[in-house]
Amino acid sequence: MANVKIRDFSIKWGFLIVMGVLFVAFSVLQPAFYSAGNLFNILLSVCIFGTMALGETFVLIIDGMDLSIGSIAAITVMMSAYSMVVLQLSGVVAIIIVLLIGAVIGLFISFLIVKVKIPDLLATLGMMFLVQGLQLIPSGGLSIGTGAILGNGKEAMGTFDPGFKYLGQGRVFKVIPIPVLIMIVIALIVYIILSRTKYGRIFYAIGGNPEAARLVGVNVNKYKVIAYVSSSIIASLAGILLAARVGRGDVGSQGTLLMDAIAAALIGYAVLGVRKPNPFGTILGAIFIGMLMNGLTMLSMQYFWQDFIKGSVLVAALAFTFGLSKKR
């Protein structure tokens, strides 16, 4: 019985305890870690993939997987730059265009999954590849910045809208970074939808038993479409934050965003031992990754250790979630 209690306790609180211990350890070993500026830096470093992870959470809940979100963020960066720098459109129009692109990609992905019946993982893998290629075409494979020479020999004359850049670089009261604020707002909205509304309940029902959901009158395909479109649009939002931060259309901007986002959402399973995708866990998973990277870098970890450590954390969290489960 004592063993069971210890196990149940560690399943529920283990992750948060580890997180707290790490936080204290970093603060003691490197006092600069524990400063408001650095803590906001941590949040700033996680807000883009953290936002993407919130979208991925929708898809994970219905027992799917979206591998295309990194590419969607990337095409958003390129198309934001293309709209403002090449087409010289305003920031607002650029935002509308890229969100529409995200929505269309999401619709097409759900079409492949729901109508053509390609398994989720494969459909989004294919779309990841396709969109990654697509983002290079308008600029002829080049990064887009003011003054860049385009494929047709003309010079791009537009600039990034300052209002647009404010989304990535501004700070409220000169302290709280705008993108962090945006992530928190999105997180709250996603949390309310998934945990407090009937729609969230329906998503979880589909993930638990799609046939039972169908037999209580749920249009399962409709909710699959909603999940994938939400994931794509949120990935576009994250792409906007990224474009606004770097202020140019960089072809290599997506980096490890996809892996980081999926890792954050999966690590989130372990938070409070819920063993299912959940927005609160997703955000904590993202912050955990950011805190670990920041703290270890301050303790002079070399950059090439980063992915190895993130991967180790993910594997450990998954082992913890699935290995310590109550049954078997």
Place this chain on the structure above:
Amino acid sequence: MDTKPIVQVKNIGMSFDATRALDDVSFDFFPGEIMALVGANGAGKSTLIKIICGYHSGYEGRILIDGKEALITCPKDAYDAGIQTVHQIINQGVIQSMTVAENLALEEMLSPDQPIFYDYKGIRKRAREIASMMDLDYLDLDAPVFTISQSDRQMISIARALASDPKLLILDEPTSSISEKEAERLFVTLKKLRDRGVSIVYVSHRLHEITRLADRVGVLRDGKKSGVLESPFSAQHIVHAMVGDIDHEPVRKEDVHANKEVVKLELKGIVVQEGDRPLNLKVYEGEVLGITGLIGAGKSELAQVIFGINKPVSGEMFLHGKLYDPVDIKDAINHGIFMVPEDRNNNAVFPQFNIRQNIVAPFLDSFSNSLSLLNVGKERKEARRMIDSMTIKCESEEAAIDSLSGGNQQKVVVARWLMTEPKLVILDEPFQGVDVKSRSEISKYLRAHIGKSSAILIATDIDEVVDVADRVVVFNSGMIAGEQQAGEIEKDTLVHWTAQVPEEILN
């Protein structure tokens, strides 16, 4: 049968979580005989078969081979003991992309004694031997299996099973996906094998095959052995043992509730599947209509039409006299027509939800405000009310659904649909995997709360239906074979209708 049994199972029992799937079941299998194994869905046939061929390990009881105890805990144990099984799904028994020869001689091909370099000639030679043993010489050994017919694929599985000279050959629903002509060929083969001294266990729910083929019939019911019938037996005998009378107190009181003045649902000329005859059926207000019949008689298929899952081929339905033509399940629910589907685990339970969330699942609209925010307090109150009135045994409405016994889980699923007053609720095999006490409680609850609603209760087991229903309709081959009112029920007649061949019903 003067010989000794070649395989014996003794006092076999098996539980899955809270469900007792098999209880104290013993059978003897003799060489040179075909023993059929029958039972309604959930009676324990497949559990027993899986135990014998080594898929389940945590069972109670013993398995004896040639009178000696054998420890069978994995498929290889069964294989080494000389037990071979041909499973229901033909394409799981063959490897599509390989040739006929490779499939026939699969065992040799995968054996560790094979040379490192692939010896197709040797495989082909062995395959030729196996094929001629089963008169399969007409098969093209080099053809890939996906190019040949279903029945030939099945023959390959059987031939391969026999190549190792097994003591016991188990066939699980072998005719479920082959044509009648192909089935005839299978029967000829099986009889030949029997005469050669092989002991065959034949699992099927097609009674007319069994009466022609089997020497004896073992019957399972509710996880228990219901009897062994020796030849000669008729379809009627088998049905009786499968679903006929067991002595216990009926739930239904003598007062019949149905209000024959008000027709709740009327089916006019409904054709469920292409080629069926049109069905006409009325369900009255306050009535519990029982529908019984064997698997494949068309009961569940009709339920799916009423619940908006499938469209009928032709015909019309009327709800309170108004045309009722549901476009989908949601539409049916909006019309007040609900269904408790068969197979609780796959079709009804949300395993990660607690009891409250499971109960309110279909009616989230009425538990949420205009912003779609859920009112958990109201959910709790309603869940609590259903838990109390249906006597669901649980810690609280927040307890996990899988902490409940099978019977209590079923109560939760039924509670889901009886929480709001339905116009008509269909219960499809609601007593599968449900203990006797829960079954009687669910039945009593349904009777007590029927009010102005109506219910259709579908069950293969005649007793389950007779217990509760105001009227019993027997389905057979997509047709209504007969109908009796409560109070004038003669089970023998019901059994007779259930077991009839379709030609008799037409006359």
